[in-house]
Amino acid sequence: xxxxxxxxxxxxxxxxxxxxxxxxxxxxxxxxxxxxxxxxxxxxxxxxxxxxxxxxxxxxxxxxxxxxxxxxxxxxxxxxxxxxxxxxxxxxxxxxxxxxxxxxxxxxxxxxxxxxxxxxxxxxxxxxxxxxxxxxxxxxxxxxxxxxxxxxxxxxxxxxxxxxxxxxxxxxxxxxxxxxxxxxxxxxxxxxxxxxxxxxxxxxxxxxxxxxxxxxxxxxxxxxxxxxxxxxxxxxxxxxxxxxxxxxx
Amino acid sequence: xxxxxxxxxxxxxxxxxxxxxxxxxxxxxxxxxxxxxxxxxxxxxxxxxxxxxxxxxxxxxxxxxxxxxxxxxxxxxxxxxxxxxxxxxxxxxxxxxxxxxxxxxxxxxxxxxxxxxxxxxxxxxxxxxxxxxxxxxxxxxxxxxxxxxxxxxxxxxxxxxxxxxxxxxxxxxxxxxxxxxxxxxxxxxxxxxxxxxxxxxxxxxxxxxxxxxxxxxxxxxxxxxxxxxxxxxxxxxxxxxxxxxxxxxxxxxxxxxxxxx
Amino acid sequence: xxxxxxxxxxxxxxxxxxxxxxxxxxxxxxxxxxxxxxxxxxxxxxxxxxxxxxxxxxxxxxxxxxxxxxxxxxxxxxxxxxxxxxxxxxxxxxxxxxxxxxxxxxxxxxxxxxxxxxxxxxxxxxxxxxxxxxxxxxxxxxxxxxxxxxxxxxxxxxxxxxxxxxxxxxxxxxxxxxxxxxxxxxxxxxxxxxxxxxxxxxxxxxxxxxxxxxxxxxxxxxxxxxxxxxxxxxxxxxxxxxxxxxxxxxxxxx
Numbered sequence: 017x018x019x020x021x022x023x024x025x026x027x028x029x030x031x032x033x034x035x036x037x038x039x040x041x042x043x044x045x046x047x048x049x050x051x052x053x054x055x056x057x058x059x060x061x062x063x064x065x066x067x068x069x070x071x072x073x074x075x076x077x078x079x080x081x082x083x084x085x086x087x088x089x090x091x092x093x094x095x096x097x098x099x100x101x102x103x104x105x106x107x108x109x110x111x112x113x114x115x116x117x118x119x120x121x122x123x124x125x126x127x128x129x130x131x132x133x134x135x136x137x138x139x140x141x142x143x144x145x146x147x148x149x150x151x152x153x154x155x156x157x158x159x160x161x162x163x164x165x166x167x168x169x170x171x172x173x174x175x176x177x178x179x180x181x182x183x184x185x186x187x188x189x190x191x192x193x194x195x196x197x198x199x200x201x202x203x204x205x206x207x208x209x210x211x212x213x214x215x216x217x218x219x220x221x222x223x224x225x226x227x228x229x230x231x232x233x234x235x236x237x238x239x240x241x242x243x244x245x246x247x248x249x250x251x252x253x254x255x256x257x258x259x260x261x262x263x264x265x
Numbered sequence: 266x267x268x269x270x271x272x273x274x275x276x277x278x279x280x281x282x283x284x285x286x287x288x289x290x291x292x293x294x295x296x297x298x299x300x301x302x303x304x305x306x307x308x309x310x311x312x313x314x315x316x317x318x319x320x321x322x323x324x325x326x327x328x329x330x331x332x333x334x335x336x337x338x339x340x341x342x343x344x345x346x347x348x349x350x351x352x353x354x355x356x357x358x359x360x361x362x363x364x365x366x367x368x369x370x371x372x373x374x375x376x377x378x379x380x381x382x383x384x385x386x387x388x389x390x391x392x393x394x395x396x397x398x399x400x401x402x403x404x405x406x407x408x409x410x411x412x413x414x415x416x417x418x419x420x421x422x423x424x425x426x427x428x429x430x431x432x433x434x435x436x437x438x439x440x441x442x443x444x445x446x447x448x449x450x451x452x453x454x455x456x457x458x459x460x461x462x463x464x465x466x467x468x469x470x471x472x473x474x475x476x477x478x479x480x481x482x483x484x485x486x487x488x489x490x491x492x493x494x495x496x497x498x499x500x501x502x503x504x505x506x507x508x509x510x511x512x513x514x515x516x517x518x519x520x521x522x523x524x525x526x
Numbered sequence: 527x528x529x530x531x532x533x534x535x536x537x538x539x540x541x542x543x544x545x546x547x548x549x550x551x552x553x554x555x556x557x558x559x560x561x562x563x564x565x566x567x568x569x570x571x572x573x574x575x576x577x578x579x580x581x582x583x584x585x586x587x588x589x590x591x592x593x594x595x596x597x598x599x600x601x602x603x604x605x606x607x608x609x610x611x612x613x614x615x616x617x618x619x620x621x622x623x624x625x626x627x628x629x630x631x632x633x634x635x636x637x638x639x640x641x642x643x644x645x646x647x648x649x650x651x652x653x654x655x656x657x658x659x660x661x662x663x664x665x666x667x668x669x670x671x672x673x674x675x676x677x678x679x680x681x682x683x684x685x686x687x688x689x690x691x692x693x694x695x696x697x698x699x700x701x702x703x704x705x706x707x708x709x710x711x712x713x714x715x716x717x718x719x720x721x722x723x724x725x726x727x728x729x730x731x732x733x734x735x736x737x738x739x740x741x742x743x744x745x746x747x748x749x750x751x752x753x754x755x756x757x758x759x760x761x762x763x764x765x766x767x768x769x770x771x772x773x774x775x776x777x778x779x780x
Contacts, residue, residue: 104391421541
């Protein structure tokens with residue numbers, strides 16, 4: 017259970033989040049949509065505990081993480097997996113060490129078990145046998161898959177996806193979307209996906225929330241969003257630019 | 266006029282912020298040093314890239330500094346027929362000042378830049394956030410191994426630089442400038458003391474921390490993509506070099522009180 | 527990361543070599559080798575250490591035989607105790623003289639040990655010796671000895687030339703002439719006064735002579751010496767002015 021109340025954040029005096037209220041139920045799949053630079057990724061980073069808000073409450077399983085110092089956030093972070101926009105693989109490490117990173121760092125398993133679990137998650141993301149490759153040798157979609165494998169190896173209860181399909185061809189985007197669904201269904205993880213890709217949002221979202229001008233504008237099932245009477249929502253999901261909307265008047 | 270004051274005030278604030286961020290990083294690193302488990306693998310790799318890979322450039326500069334200082338000392342001492350004083354002049358100057366400063370500046374340039382660039386790239390590609398999201402503190406994973414490695418490597422590099430500087434200074438003095446070799450070595454032995462060596466080594470041990478914290482701070486606070494990484498790299502080298510030169514004076518004065526020269 | 531073993535080995539070699547070089551430098555310039563050479567300490571008392579420092583060299587017949595181990599002011603407040611660490615088998619005898627000298631090189635101070643006899647017992651550890659001070663009585667006496675010898679010769683010549691009957695006769699007439707000179711002398715006396723004033727201020731050669739306490743001392747000694755040898759009138763040797771050529775009773779070397 018994630019509860020966000022009145023979350024505010026500004027960068028260098030420019031407000032980005034202006035009082036976000038949002039609740040995500042356990043094992044729910046929520047997609048947050050919104051235009052570029054509207055603060056979707058910033059919101060996601062707050063949920064991951066990577067940014068501190070200026071004001072507001074952010075409860076994960078009933079515990080407010082806002083006042084916690086960096087070190088005390090670690091136990092909570094171990095239950096949260098993040099797939100970053102550019103996958104954020106460690107360039108200096110090969111695929112195996114990237115995927116096994118958190119297990120090795122936290123001494124969570126014996127070496128033999130680590131090898132087995134790496135093979136297992138690589139199979140889940142369809143990258144079996146790629147352990148010895150370096151991130152530089154991989155394509156964008158492959159990197160995302162490895163990033164996903166790295167995020168799920170510690171069996172998180174919450175998965176956060178930051179623009180998972182951005183920069184991928186439609187086929188690769190589809191396979192990533194399928195993976196998100198598969199993980200959600202197989203492991204019952206709570207999933208929050210931030211995207212501006214409406215295809216992806218329609219496909220993976222049980223619920224879609226739209227962030228606009230630093231606040232949640234609407235929230236509902238994909239059907240409800242599709243049929244929303246709000247022109248801002250309609251313009252966004254149909255891909256109508258503000259200029260064209262203004263011309264239509 | 267008002268504008269001038271504003272600018273001056275803003276500059277001062279930025280400087281204080283900067284010092285604050287370096288100090289915070291320092292205290293975090295030392296705190297992690299006691300609380301975290303040792304990361305042998307990362308530390309070994311850092312000793313390799315900081316120590317071993319810097320060895321050629323450090324030996325080269327050390328040798329040439331020893332040679333030129335030997336020649337310059339000889340030119341002056343020869344005027345008063347004290348040729349063999351060149352020996353102690355070279356060994357003492359190298360141990361106390363030349364080798365520590367030159368080695369530290371070379372390391373600030375080579376290693377400081379690499380640290381800022383590496384960590385800066387990790388920062389702009391979200392690898393730092395990835396670390397944090399996996400409940401690994403960047404200070405523990407990135408800064409502490411580098412800190413241990415440089416604090417360990419720099420004194421060793423400096424010792425090697427002193428040794429090769431003394432050796433090459435001897436070669437130039439005795440073989441090229443025809444100073445009496447026996448007296449050169451004897452005077453060097455008589456007038457150089459162990460404290461000359463370890464004051465130099467204590468100094469670089471302190472400089473090691475300046476380089477690692479200033480460079481890592483630049484990397485961790487890097488913003489704005491590839492351009493930001495470039496800026497952080499330059500800042501890291503310039504700031505750590507300045508910090509080394511300024512600190513050198515004060516540490517020298519302080520050490521002269523603790524270990525009278 | 528297949529070369530990780532290689533990296534580890536290289537790092538090991540680097541660290542080992544670095545520590546080796548650092549230790550070698552510190553041990554070499556720390557003169558640790560000397561510390562393990564067998565030796566013994568003696569204490570030498572000086573009135574004035576003359577800027578001597580710990581670790582300064584000790585030379586015996588021009589050969590390094592030890593080091594200054596420490597310098598401390600004497601509790602009696604009349605000088606310093608210099609701890610001298612001497613190496614074994616140096617052949618220094620207990621009557622050897624210890625002097626503080628300045629070496630030409632960089633103007634540093636060191637201790638010079640001068641041999642005196644080849645019969646005295648060898649110096650042992652823990653002994654206390656009286657050092658020869660930079661301006662020591664015996665040193666000064668040795669220098670004064672030469673001057674005294676020359677003066678004696680001059681005085682001998684003077685008595686031979688002056689004290690025969692012929693000269694005495696001349697002297698008588700001279701004395702008579704002196705009374706005539708009385709008036710003229712007044713003028714000379716005035717001039718003399720002026721000279722004396724200069725002398726008092728320490729100007730001119732003679733002035734320096736008069737105002738130099740050292741010279742005064744030497745002159746006193748010279749006159750005493752004359753007395754002892756019956757040159758002026760005979761007197762018993764005074765305890766205050768011991769003959770430098772004979773060792774004073776109760777005093778050790780020299």
